[in-house]
Amino acid sequence: MKTRSILLNERPQGLPTDNTFKFKEEELPGLQEGQVLLKSLYISVDPYMRGRMSDAKSYVPPYKLHEPIMGGVVAEVIESHNAQLPQGTVVLGNLPWQTYSISDGKGLMSINPDLAPLSYHLGILGMPGLTAYCGLLIICVPKPGETVVVSGAAGAVGTVVGQIAKLKGCRVIGIAGSDDKINYLKEELGFDEAINYKSTPNIQNALAAACPNGVDVYFDNVGGEISDAVYSLLNNFARIAVCGQISLYNATSPPMGPRVEPILLKTKSLMKGFIVSDYADRFGEAAAELAGWLQEGKLQYEETIVEGFDQLPHAFLGLFKGENIGKQLVKVAEYSGS
Amino acid sequence: MKTRSILLNERPQGLPTDNTFKFKEEELPGLQEGQVLLKSLYISVDPYMRGRMSDAKSYVPPYKLHEPIMGGVVAEVIESHNAQLPQGTVVLGNLPWQTYSISDGKGLMSINPDLAPLSYHLGILGMPGLTAYCGLLIICVPKPGETVVVSGAAGAVGTVVGQIAKLKGCRVIGIAGSDDKINYLKEELGFDEAINYKSTPNIQNALAAACPNGVDVYFDNVGGEISDAVYSLLNNFARIAVCGQISLYNATSPPMGPRVEPILLKTKSLMKGFIVSDYADRFGEAAAELAGWLQEGKLQYEETIVEGFDQLPHAFLGLFKGENIGKQLVKVAEYSGS
Numbered sequence: 001m002k003t004r005s006i007l008l009n010e011r012p013q014g015l016p017t018d019n020t021f022k023f024k025e026e027e028l029p030g031l032q033e034g035q036v037l038l039k040s041l042y043i044s045v046d047p048y049m050r051g052r053m054s055d056a057k058s059y060v061p062p063y064k065l066h067e068p069i070m071g072g073v074v075a076e077v078i079e080s081h082n083a084q085l086p087q088g089t090v091v092l093g094n095l096p097w098q099t100y101s102i103s104d105g106k107g108l109m110s111i112n113p114d115l116a117p118l119s120y121h122l123g124i125l126g127m128p129g130l131t132a133y134c135g136l137l138i139i140c141v142p143k144p145g146e147t148v149v150v151s152g153a154a155g156a157v158g159t160v161v162g163q164i165a166k167l168k169g170c171r172v173i174g175i176a177g178s179d180d181k182i183n184y185l186k187e188e189l190g191f192d193e194a195i196n197y198k199s200t201p202n203i204q205n206a207l208a209a210a211c212p213n214g215v216d217v218y219f220d221n222v223g224g225e226i227s228d229a230v231y232s233l234l235n236n237f238a239r240i241a242v243c244g245q246i247s248l249y250n251a252t253s254p255p256m257g258p259r260v261e262p263i264l265l266k267t268k269s270l271m272k273g274f275i276v277s278d279y280a281d282r283f284g285e286a287a288a289e290l291a292g293w294l295q296e297g298k299l300q301y302e303e304t305i306v307e308g309f310d311q312l313p314h315a316f317l318g319l320f321k322g323e324n325i326g327k328q329l330v331k332v333a334e335y336s337g338s
Numbered sequence: 339m340k341t342r343s344i345l346l347n348e349r350p351q352g353l354p355t356d357n358t359f360k361f362k363e364e365e366l367p368g369l370q371e372g373q374v375l376l377k378s379l380y381i382s383v384d385p386y387m388r389g390r391m392s393d394a395k396s397y398v399p400p401y402k403l404h405e406p407i408m409g410g411v412v413a414e415v416i417e418s419h420n421a422q423l424p425q426g427t428v429v430l431g432n433l434p435w436q437t438y439s440i441s442d443g444k445g446l447m448s449i450n451p452d453l454a455p456l457s458y459h460l461g462i463l464g465m466p467g468l469t470a471y472c473g474l475l476i477i478c479v480p481k482p483g484e485t486v487v488v489s490g491a492a493g494a495v496g497t498v499v500g501q502i503a504k505l506k507g508c509r510v511i512g513i514a515g516s517d518d519k520i521n522y523l524k525e526e527l528g529f530d531e532a533i534n535y536k537s538t539p540n541i542q543n544a545l546a547a548a549c550p551n552g553v554d555v556y557f558d559n560v561g562g563e564i565s566d567a568v569y570s571l572l573n574n575f576a577r578i579a580v581c582g583q584i585s586l587y588n589a590t591s592p593p594m595g596p597r598v599e600p601i602l603l604k605t606k607s608l609m610k611g612f613i614v615s616d617y618a619d620r621f622g623e624a625a626a627e628l629a630g631w632l633q634e635g636k637l638q639y640e641e642t643i644v645e646g647f648d649q650l651p652h653a654f655l656g657l658f659k660g661e662n663i664g665k666q667l668v669k670v671a672e673y674s675g676s
Contacts, residue, residue, distance in 0.1 A: 051604075223599050237616075242603045254596045261561050262593070264611035265580045271609045273602035278575075 001028045001037065003100040005068045006312055012053055015250045015320060020053065021069075021313040028102055037079035038091070038101050040309075040332040044072035044122040045316040046156075047221075048275075050249040068096035069312075072122050074111065075101070076335055085110070088337055092121045099309050099332060113337060116294065123156055123327035124294065124301045125287060127276055132160035132219075133286040134279035135241040137168075139272045140217040144169030147211050149230050152221030153194065154181035156327035157243060160290075161219045162191050163299050170217070173210045175203075175226055177322040184325055189300055197226055198322075204229040222247045224255065231263050238269040250320060302326030339366045339375065341438040344650055346401045350391055353588045353658060358391065359407075359651040366440055375417035376429070376439050378647075378670045382410035382460040383654040384494075385559075386613075388587040406434035407650075410460045412449065413439070414673055423448070426675055430459045437647050437670060451675055454632065461494055461665035462632065462639045463625060465614055470498035470557075471624040472617035473579040475506075477610045478555040482507030485549050487568050490559030491532065492519035494665035495581060498628075499557045500529050501637050508555070511548045513541075513564055515660040522663055527638055535564055536660075542567040560585050562593065569601045576607040588658060640664030 002025060009022035031037055049071055055062040063069055073095035080087045082105045091108040095101055111121050123129060135157075142148050148165040152158045153174025162185065165172045174185040174194040185194040193210035200206045207215075207229050214235035220227055223245030234240075248255045264271060279286075293299040304324040306315050309332045319328060340363060347360035369375055387409055393400040401407055411433035418425045420443045429446040433439055449459050461467060473495075480486050486503040490496045491512025500523065503510045512523040512532040523532040531548040538544045545553075545567050552573035558565055561583030572578075586593045602609060617624075631637040642662040644653050647670045657666060 220599070223597065227599065242599050245600050245603055248597065248600055255600070256594055257597045258592045259561065259586065259595045260598060261558070261565065261580050261609070261611070262583050262586055264609060265583055265613075266611070268611050268613055268616055270611075271599070271602060273599070273604070273606050273608075275603075275606055278606055 001100055002026070003028050003098045004309060006097040007066050007068055008053060008063045009066070011055060011065065012250075014252045016050065016053065016317060018313060022066075023310075028100060031079060031081045031102065034082050034104050035102050036077045036082050036085045036105055038075035038095065038103055039078045040073050040075045040095070040099055040101070041090070041335055042074040042119045042122055042305075043097060043309075043312060043330045043332055044127075045312065045319060045328050045330065046071065046127070047244055047246045047249065047319050049316065050320075068098055070094055070096055072127060074118050074121055076337070078336070090118060090335065090337070092126065097312055113335070115291070118335060119303055119305065119327075119329055119331075120294075120301065122329055123303060124160055124299065125290060128156035128327055129160050129290050130279075130283055130286050131243060131276040132157045132164060133290060134276060134282055135243050135274055136161050136164055136217075136219055138279055138282065139241040139270075139274060140219060140239040142168050142170045142217050145171070146216035147171045147173065147213055147235075148217040148219065149173045149175065149207070149211065149215050150219045150221070151175045151223075151226050151230070152244060152246060153185055153191070154325050155221060156324075158219070158221055159185075159189060159302065159326050160299070163189055165217070166190050167293065167298060171211075171213075173207070175207075175222070181325055184302070188302075204232055207233060219243060220245070224248055224257065227260075228258055231258075231260055234263060234267045234269055236267050236269075238267055240269065240271040242271060242273040246320065303329055305329045305331050307331045339438055340364070341366050341436045342647060343406045344435040345404050345406055346391060347404070349393060349403065350588075352590045354388065354391060354655060356651060360404075361648075366438060369417060369419045369440065372420050372442050373440050374415045374420050374423045374443055376413035376433065376441055377416045378411050378413045378433070378437055378439070379428070379673055380412040380457045380460055380643075381435060381647075381650060381668045381670055382465075383650065383657060383666050383668065384409065384465070385582055385584045385587065385657050387654065388658075406436055408432055408434055410465060412456050412459055414675070416674070428456060428673065428675070430464065435650055451673070453629065456673060457641055457643065457665075457667055457669075458632075458639065460667055461641060462498055462637065463628060466494035466665060467498050467628050468617075468621055468624050469581060469614040470495045470502060471628060472614060472620055473581050473612055474499050474502055474555075474557055476617055476620065477579040477608075477612060478557060478577040480506050480508045480555050483509070484554035485509045485511065485551055485573075486555040486557065487511045487513065487545070487549065487553050488557045488559070489513045489561075489564050489568070490582060490584060491523055491529070492663050493559060494662075496557070496559055497523075497527060497640065497664050498637070501527055503555070504528050505631065505636060509549075509551070511545070513545075513560070519663055522640070526640075542570055545571060557581060558583070562586055562595065565598075566596055569596075569598055572601060572605045572607055574605050574607075576605055578607065578609040580609060580611040584658065641667055643667045643669050645669045
């Protein structure tokens, strides 16, 4: 069986380019006892992967040069020497960017294909959905009537954050980067206000108008100047979940800005960085509640799916251009099952 | 009865000067029913007062121009028309910078003069001690074996923070601004290491050497570049209590620096601003434990006391020059009691 792979060709300085990646084709060996042959169906591209392309100390180890990029993949077992993962099983795992791969089954999670579309397990029922749920409800603890601001609001995490905040009775303001996204947030997801940071001349004024009672909760996926504008509106005892800093990931020197500590002191606010795995003990409860809301129609969910393994690098680069609404995925192959 | 007062003469731009203050002498009216005449014994000068001299929005209302500065005062009732506060009672209150003042007794707390020196109620048994206790134990929750860094370590709050952290089994590193302070922290208070930020050529290197296992807890009284150096050493799940930002209080434009959010994200750390009154429901427990440690000789306590009401402005300005070890106080009069 031949597989195609995408390797980390060089560590990017600043924004990744085509040269960051390299395609390779190779023959996979035969399966050994306990192994399964996987066909990749959907591959996830996520902003955090930018961090793994650098070799700076981080919460996840860096990708190795000249080896495949790894990330969230939904795959189908097409040949099995592992009794626990028979042929036809659909699994979710941290797997290489390959059309086919071999696994010993460790760390793979079986998916029930009848529960929801398979791709949802890379989004609202997977890492981004759990990130939104845990960051908002465990760190920020929004109360009815409070004002919640979400940056990166039209992304895989932000769309879920805003909808959960609405379910909790909050006023929700989203910040995103196109009029299509703004309309989507307001018309489809029920956000109270949404601000296009690219076309709004003064974000701080626009935010102040959208948040007449100040800001109690800020769920930050973006960082930088958008955050500075939000900070100026913080109420006493505000809570800030630092989930992502996509505006800074490609910085080539330490990003500078107004110091936030004096504001946190003045408003007695809390700021907490996190990664979803910090809350692994809450995943069961979180996934059950998310699935329930989804089935009851209380959560809307959108994906941007491009087709073809070759599109992976461009889909990833598109994250930094703000091209996606909701979860960005690449569909690699059809599921053979029904 | 004549009293002398110190008024806020003008709002300072940057560092306060002599011209910030104005002395005044006036005749106090006779007491009405329910009122007491107070003789100020000890008056506290504290960094947070700088904030009240500006009229920017803050957690405490600004001082009014041409009215007396207010702050922590230990005073003696020398004449009473209030049965609950008989003559001879010693009280702690938020009172004007005056040699004598009239109060209706509201907000005054009676002090037992046998428990500890009267001045301690403005320090280790008062606001600074409670600030240290609550900020460290409620926000930072230090665990045995962890590394705790304290900035402004030789001040009224920092000295207590470091000693409590030692009582909790932590490695404690203090940052302060003179060799006298450094020696005091290490020799008298049992800090494991102390760094003179004024004479150390590279604070970051010195801190790295003093914290071979990284930093788990940072209790920040100072802010600015000292904090930047600490942040570079944060371990995963570090906790930062933002108690003060004295290095920035006199800034005339918003202070800039490296953004801290990417570091909080990478290390999954928590940062929380606070003011001691946020934890008023814990004061009873905190004061009892502090008093117990003091009586058992487990806490050392130092004051810098200057004598004379006229010294108040200079004692306050000295805070920003780093002149004090421990709590800075002004002794205004002798206690008449035994």
